[in-house]
Amino acid sequence: AQSVTQPDIHITVSEGASLELRCNYSYGATPYLFWYVQSPGQGLQLLLKYFSGDTLVQGIKGFEAEFKRSQSSFNLRKPSVHWSDAAEYFCAVGVYQAGTALIFGKGTTLSVSS
Amino acid sequence: NAGVTQTPKFRILKIGQSMTLQCAQDMNHNYMYWYRQDPGMGLKLIYYSVGAGITDKGEVPNGYNVSRSTTEDFPLRLELAAPSQTSVYFCASSVGHTGELFFGEGSRLTVL
Numbered sequence: 001a002q003s004v005t006q007p008d009i010h011i012t013v014s015e016g017a018s019l020e021l022r023c024n025y026s027y028g029a030t031p032y033l034f035w036y037v038q039s040p041g042q043g044l045q046l047l048l049k050y051f052s053g054d055t056l057v058q059g060i061k062g063f064e065a066e067f068k069r070s071q072s073s074f075n076l077r078k079p080s081v082h083w084s085d086a087a088e089y090f091c092a093v094g095v096y097q098a099g100t101a102l103i104f105g106k107g108t109t110l111s112v113s114s
Numbered sequence: 115n116a117g118v119t120q121t122p123k124f125r126i127l128k129i130g131q132s133m134t135l136q137c138a139q140d141m142n143h144n145y146m147y148w149y150r151q152d153p154g155m156g157l158k159l160i161y162y163s164v165g166a167g168i169t170d171k172g173e174v175p176n177g178y179n180v181s182r183s184t185t186e187d188f189p190l191r192l193e194l195a196a197p198s199q200t201s202v203y204f205c206a207s208s209v210g211h212t213g214e215l216f217f218g219e220g221s222r223l224t225v226l
Contacts (some may be wrong), residue, residue, distance in 0.1 A: 007200060009154070011175075032213050034213055034214075036215075038153075041219075042220075043118075043204055043206075043217030043218055043219050043220055044157075044206075044215070044217045045203070045217070046214050046215070049213060049214060052209075090156060090157070092213070092214040094216050100208060101147060101159050101172060102159075102213055102215060103159075104149075104156040104157040104158075105156055106155055106156040107156050
């Protein structure tokens with residue numbers, strides 16, 4: 001069955017430091033992969049997506065992610081974190097059967113310290 | 115352009131009551147979804163629809179029903195509310211197999 005694992009429940013990073021959020025997936029075919037961000041009290045917003053091609057994808061707000069098929073991973077990175085990046089981050093895999101839907105990981109909460 | 119609109123934003127139900135969560139989108143998206151979000155559990159798909167008149171179950175459909183009579187609207191019906199249905203419900207839409215979902219702001223439901 002398809003699944004997404006985000007090993008880190010909560011991460012704290014100092015403002016200006018680099019960030020890496022981990023994501024591992026389980027999917028039989030070539031996956032469509034996504035990272036979404038959720039600010040408190042809000043819905044989710046797409047940060048970036050991977051469908052095919054270049055394994056390093058760029059997203060909004062200075063985020064990037066790298067698809068590594070050999071490791072079944074799609075880790076999210078940012079070189080320098082801002083206080084406004086504090087939020088919950090969700091990795092998701094697209095499941096395309098009769099319809100289409102996303103399977104989400106349980107999320108990683110990012111706190112930014114000054 | 116309002117995007118995805120959910121109503122109500124907050125609701126408290128008593129056990130056994132029924133209610134409908136409304137969802138409307140103005141982007142002419144064919145695909146619509148209902149997710150529930152529980153603390154530490156991520157989002158779980160309840161139902162989805164690939165177009166008017168077509169709906170299908172997701173991961174956690176028990177206790178819910180949906181209908182899709184128009185492209186714009188995708189209401190979620192809770193019958194005989196139970197405490198286990200206390201959650202935040204998100205409606206989302208997408209133009210197709212892109213996986214780029216547009217989410218509403220959520221409806222927080224408490225069942226007491």
